[in-house]
Amino acid sequence: MTSIDQARCVLVIGATSGIGRALALAISELPTRPTVIAAGRRQDRLKELAEKKLETLQIDVSADEATLKTTVDSLVTKYPNLDAVILASGIQYNYDFTKGVDLTKITKEINVNYLAVASLITMFLPHFLELSNEGRPSFIVPITSGLGLLPAPPVSNYSASKAALRSFTTSLRSQLQSTHINVVEIIPPLVESELHDEQGTTEMLSKIWMPLDEYTKTTMEGLRKGDTHVAAGTAALVLKRFADAGLNDSFPISVAK
Structure with missing residues (x-):
């Protein structure tokens, strides 16, 4: 597999908080100093990232298909060297x-966590296939979840949306195996994040989650090694059980704890 160190221009969608923000900042500090485009909804957060010398893009992944397509086309035109997308x-x-x-929450969760990601990947693919025809590597990097492997009943629909994204990612990798497009799946465990604030579970989960700094370090190590599956903590342990049982695809797996 090819390392993220080879990327020249990296787009991180969902970079205004949590794992997305942490990865955008970490990638911008790689020795190769790639251009990093931090994308997200919150303009105040984007302004803060711009002050850290990242390129920024305001995007709402729940927008309609035409709006997303216009955004993707404009982005590829502005950044022709774009060769990595982290979702x-x-x-x-x-x-x-x-x-x-x-039911509106169920629909919204599926749209943001799965349908929007699959749509955006499909929209970026023609550009990445062009790069592949030139012999240039590129990276499509969806962030799924350990809950896509082993669901948690209280967040049943979230778990289902991530399971769907895992399935999509595995099939996409298989279809693109003859190209220079690297499909890398990041599989987090429970990680320190604002994601849990709305449910009021932050205080409880903060006692057991993986600190964001620790998680980011582990994930960057996997991305730089060129692992196809980059998992950490409990997610890595569950993924290894699947692999040991022959229930995962045959690519290298990062099992850092």
């Missing part, structure tokens, strides 16, 4: 089906 956007809701659920 970190995500939302998470708690559900108790014995008490009824809000």
Whole structure:
């Protein structure tokens, strides 16, 4: 596999908080000093990243298909060397089906966590295939979750959306294996994040989650080694069980704890 060190221009979608922000900053500090485009909804967060010398792009992944396509086309025109996309956007809701659920939340969660990611990847593919025809490597990097392997009942729909993205990513990798496009799956465990603030579970989960700095260091090591699956902590342990049982594809796996 090819290392992220070879990337010249990296787009991180969902870079205004959490894992996405941490990875955008870490990649910008690689010895190769690639151009890093931090993309997200919150303009105040983007301004802060611009002050750290990152390029920025305001984008709402829940926008309609035409809007997303226009954004992707404009981006590729402005940054013809774009050769890596990390898709970190995500939302998470708690559900108790014995008490009824809000179907609009279920739809929104699937749209943001799966449909938008699959759509954006599809829109970027023609550009990456052109790079491949020139013999240049590129990277498509969806961020899934250990919950896509082993679901957590309180976040059942989030787990399902990440399982769908894992399946899509595996099939995409298989279809692109004869190209120079590297499909890398980042599989986080429970990580320090604002993702849990809305549910009011931050205080409880902060006692057991992996600190963001530690997680970022482990993930960057996997990306720089060229691992196809970059997992950490409990997610790495679950992934290894699948691999040991012959239930994962045959590519190298990062199993850092």
